[in-house]
Amino acid sequence: xxxIMEEARRGITPLVKRIAExxxxxxxxxxxxxxxxxxxxxxxxxxxxxxxxxxxGMSIKVNVNLGTSRDMPDMEPELRKLxxxxxxxxxxxxxxxxxxxxxxxxxxxxxxCPVMVGTVPIYQTGLIAARKDAVVEMTEDDIFNxxxxxxxxxxxxxxxxxxxxxxxxxxxxxxxxxxxVVSRGGSFLTAWILHNEQENPLYSNFGYLLEMCxxxxxxxxxxxGFRPGCIDDASDAAQIS
Numbered sequence: 001x002x003x004i005m006e007e008a009r010r011g012i013t014p015l016v017k018r019i020a021e022x023x024x025x026x027x028x029x030x031x032x033x034x035x036x037x038x039x040x041x042x043x044x045x046x047x048x049x050x051x052x053x054x055x056x057g058m059s060i061k062v063n064v065n066l067g068t069s070r071d072m073p074d075m076e077p078e079l080r081k082l083x084x085x086x087x088x089x090x091x092x093x094x095x096x097x098x099x100x101x102x103x104x105x106x107x108x109x110x111x112x113c114p115v116m117v118g119t120v121p122i123y124q125t126g127l128i129a130a131r132k133d134a135v136v137e138m139t140e141d142d143i144f145n146x147x148x149x150x151x152x153x154x155x156x157x158x159x160x161x162x163x164x165x166x167x168x169x170x171x172x173x174x175x176x177x178x179x180x181v182v183s184r185g186g187s188f189l190t191a192w193i194l195h196n197e198q199e200n201p202l203y204s205n206f207g208y209l210l211e212m213c214x215x216x217x218x219x220x221x222x223x224x225g226f227r228p229g230c231i232d233d234a235s236d237a238a239q240i241s
Contacts, residue, residue: 042219120160126185164225
């Protein structure tokens with residue numbers, strides 16, 4: 001089965017026409033953008049959301065973050081947030097749940113949400129590992145199985161922290177930052193690298209990750225794992241790398 005990008009490389013498709021009409025852009029501009037990767041359409045066929053394009057020349061898209069936590073694990077408030085987000089025209093929703101029935105809320109959001117849905121799979125992978133032992137004890141298989149599980153459920157786009165490597169962690173240690181790591185996923189992988197003294201699996205197996213994304217039509221959002229937590233830490237070697 002061809003991907004949206006591969007189909008666009010062969011010519012103008014019904015999806016391209018639909019996006020072009022919504023964006024008030026020429027069909028050829030949209031086709032070229034998708035074919036080159038400068039425009040993405042997060043649309044896992046298992047979920048099959050209303051297509052929305054992100055990238056060069058496209059209108060600004062509004063994404064709504066929601067999700068349970070350990071202290072607030074109830075699903076219902078998050079579903080009410082989803083209803084409000086859709087009512088006021090959200091273009092995308094991210095489920096960042098880390099408490100309660102994480103699988104259940106993701107399934108419910110996917111079934112109710114007509115727009116693209118994103119997640120950060122390592123949140124759940126780390127949560128499961130922590131319940132058993134510790135986040136740093138998750139395995140490479142745990143990480144990739146978590147991604148594939150959510151892909152099979154219909155998630156349209158996923159944030160992955162591929163840019164955290166043994167080298168960037170070394171730069172972080174020498175950076176003298178006021179606030180070392182303020183990204184949740186970034187902190188999971190930084191701790192994993194330091195504990196296991198191995199390369200980030202999402203970096204060392206990036207080709208395998210892309211194969212999985214092609215199989216399930218997943219769009220990747222590259223997480224800024226070493227984003228600064230304050231102005232003083234901005235634009236240092238760890239972030240820019």
